Amino acid sequence: MIEVKSLTKVxxxxxxxxxVLGMLKTLFSRKYKEIRAVDDVSFDIxxxxxxxxxxxxxxxxxxxxxxxCGILTPTSGKVLVNGREPYVKRxxxxxxxxxxxxxxxxxxxxIPLIESFKVLKEIYQVSxxxxxxxxxxxxxxLGIDEFxxxxxRTLSLGQRMRADLAASxxxxxxxxxxxxxxIGMDVLVKEKIRQAIHALNAKYHTTVVLTTHDMVDIENLxxxxxxxxxxxxxxxxxxxxxxxxxxxxxxxxxxxxxxxxPQEVKPYSEEVDLITEKDKVMLRFDADKVKLEDVVQxxxxxxxxxxxxxxxxxxxxxxxxxxxxxxxxxxxxxI
Amino acid sequence: MHYVxxxxxxxxxxxxxxxxxxxxxxxxxxxxxFSNACSLCSIYFILQAIPSLKGYSIAEVGFFYGxxxxxxxxDHLFSDEFWLVAYRRVQLGDMDMHFLRPVPVIFxxxxxxxxxxxxxxVIVGVTMMIVCGxxxxxxxxxxxxxxxxxxxxFGAVIxxxxxxxxxxxxFIFKRSGPLLQIIYNFTSYAKYPISIYPKFIRxxxxxxxxxGLFVSLPINTLLYGSYNPYLLSLxxxxxxxxxxxxxxxxxxxxEKRYESTxx
Numbered sequence: 208m209i210e211v212k213s214l215t216k217v218x219x220x221x222x223x224x225x226x227v228l229g230m231l232k233t234l235f236s237r238k239y240k241e242i243r244a245v246d247d248v249s250f251d252i253x254x255x256x257x258x259x260x261x262x263x264x265x266x267x268x269x270x271x272x273x274x275x276c277g278i279l280t281p282t283s284g285k286v287l288v289n290g291r292e293p294y295v296k297r298x299x300x301x302x303x304x305x306x307x308x309x310x311x312x313x314x315x316x317x318i319p320l321i322e323s324f325k326v327l328k329e330i331y332q333v334s335x336x337x338x339x340x341x342x343x344x345x346x347x348x349l350g351i352d353e354f355x356x357x358x359x360r361t362l363s364l365g366q367r368m369r370a371d372l373a374a375s376x377x378x379x380x381x382x383x384x385x386x387x388x389x390i391g392m393d394v395l396v397k398e399k400i401r402q403a404i405h406a407l408n409a410k411y412h413t414t415v416v417l418t419t420h421d422m423v424d425i426e427n428l429x430x431x432x433x434x435x436x437x438x439x440x441x442x443x444x445x446x447x448x449x450x451x452x453x454x455x456x457x458x459x460x461x462x463x464x465x466x467x468x469p470q471e472v473k474p475y476s477e478e479v480d481l482i483t484e485k486d487k488v489m490l491r492f493d494a495d496k497v498k499l500e501d502v503v504q505x506x507x508x509x510x511x512x513x514x515x516x517x518x519x520x521x522x523x524x525x526x527x528x529x530x531x532x533x534x535x536x537x538x539x540x541x542i
Numbered sequence: 543m544h545y546v547x548x549x550x551x552x553x554x555x556x557x558x559x560x561x562x563x564x565x566x567x568x569x570x571x572x573x574x575x576f577s578n579a580c581s582l583c584s585i586y587f588i589l590q591a592i593p594s595l596k597g598y599s600i601a602e603v604g605f606f607y608g609x610x611x612x613x614x615x616x617d618h619l620f621s622d623e624f625w626l627v628a629y630r631r632v633q634l635g636d637m638d639m640h641f642l643r644p645v646p647v648i649f650x651x652x653x654x655x656x657x658x659x660x661x662x663x664v665i666v667g668v669t670m671m672i673v674c675g676x677x678x679x680x681x682x683x684x685x686x687x688x689x690x691x692x693x694x695x696f697g698a699v700i701x702x703x704x705x706x707x708x709x710x711x712x713f714i715f716k717r718s719g720p721l722l723q724i725i726y727n728f729t730s731y732a733k734y735p736i737s738i739y740p741k742f743i744r745x746x747x748x749x750x751x752x753x754g755l756f757v758s759l760p761i762n763t764l765l766y767g768s769y770n771p772y773l774l775s776l777x778x779x780x781x782x783x784x785x786x787x788x789x790x791x792x793x794x795x796x797e798k799r800y801e802s803t804x805x
Binding site: 218265269273276277278279280294297298299301302304306308311313315317318322323325326329330331332358 | 544547548551552555558559562563635636638639641642643644645646798799800801802804
């Protein structure tokens with residue numbers, strides 16, 4: 208469905224001085240800095256897969272997505288979507304893909320949602336029956352009929368995202384690219400959007416590529432993840448593997464009273480990492496090996512905690528861990 | 543055919559957008575009427591004050607001015623979106639949505655806004671042509687009328703082509719609005735008879751920035767029969783088509799350089 212072969216995108220930025228004088232100097236300088244936003248990336252995605260394309264901010268996720276949907280032209284390497292290069296055969300490929308950017312809407316700002324849909328129907332040449340049946344299905348999964356006659360500018364973030372998702376599915380694309388589809392939404396709306404993505408994938412067998420920062424999105428939606436850092440792929444494989452590699456890591460953060468020196472707290476066992484800060488104690492452990500309730504109980508009886516928070520591992524942590532592991536492997540080889 | 547239907551759907555969308563805000567709509571209709579009334583009045587007063595202009599009678603000057611408004615108005619009607627491309631949209635990375643649709647980006651720019659203000663300019667221009675045309679001494683032939691129509695339509699095509707060329711530079715420079723403004727200002731040279739300019743500028747206005755081509759020459763044909771109307775029509779249409787093709791070529795080259803923005 209999608210083939211990406213040693214894809215590279217280099218942005219050339221002039222090296223700028225600071226302040227007004229520095230900016231003036233750059234006008235006459237020919238020095239450029241090369242930023243390799245995406246660096247020799249290759250992967251294949253099959254039909255009907257839901258793939259999480261993840262990485263920290265500025266890792267190159269959006270740039271890759273933009274090349275896959277034909278907005279950007281790669282510096283070298285290529286993307287094949289259904290056998291065609293999207294930036295060369297942009298118009299043909301555009302019919303086969305749907306794209307949602309969490310940060311930018313693709314609907315017209317001033318007009319009622321339904322009018323936007325009518326224009327899109329015309330743009331993608333969707334037949335009347337298809338339009339009706341798809342609208343019915345999309346309304347049922349996304350609940351858009353409650354705000355169909357409102358102008359897009361009056362929609363809330365969650366409503367707008369559902370509207371954007373419906374708009375991107377109107378022509379029944381084979382592939383759906385979702386760039387941060389749940390950004391800035393509350394838990395309930397996030398859940399609704401996830402269910403909708405599942406429903407679309409099940410009904411139309413749509414291939415979905417999504418970028419996200421939310422570990423829950425990944426766990427609920429993706430069977431496979433591709434992880435990118437500084438433009439390079441650092442992991443590509445099933446979600447299960449990565450969980451297996453890093454376990455079901457949870458962090459228990461406790462706020463302790465000021466009169467207790469964090470250095471004096473006793474560790475629970477060897478399997479729980481203890482990290483201490485000024486007035487905080489963090490216990491990091493693998494919830495598959497150590498029981499969460501045991502750790503919580505122990506913590507409360509020993510540390511006189513005034514507040515606590517349990518958090519799952521973040522994408523940034525996973526990236527760090529993978530990089531550290533790869534570094535270790537490299538060292539091991541050198542020795 | 544698909545594109546014709548799509549164009550009208552999009553234009554309808556653009557008009558709905560303009561009518562979305564009630565007070566804004568009322569204000570813009572009022573200001574539209576007011577500004578056009580003003581421009582008619584001011585032209586009337588100017589024409590009253592000047593008896594003749596370098597051999598042109600008052601009726602001729604008025605007719606000339608009225609006609610010169612037509613190509614500019616037609617361009618205004620259909621291609622207003624390119625100003626936004628040059629000034630803002632590329633710089634803000636606001637073009638992404640157009641790159642995702644299975645329709646040429648340049649077509650979407652034409653379909654994105656329909657600027658009804660252009661209608662006012664057409665009405666003012668035609669009114670002046672009629673009022674002054676009655677007092678013209680020249681005999682009006684079919685050929686002369688034909689070349690005037692060709693001049694207005696293909697003149698608009700020439701102006702639009704320059705707008706496309708200089709707004710597509712925004713894909714490279716991120717913002718080309720000021721440059722486009724400079725080039726566009728040259729259209730004001732079209733408002734005066736080409737004979738008033740020195741030879742050097744005349745050559746530029748006919749061969750390089752052909753804004754002297756589509757107003758002055760058709761009118762001279764009407765008033766004095768200076769040129770064969772059909773050959774002149776062919777020439778104007780030919781130049782317009784060449785520039786338009788060139789502009790589309792440059793645009794499609796430049797749009798590949800679109801960089802969007804980080805998100």
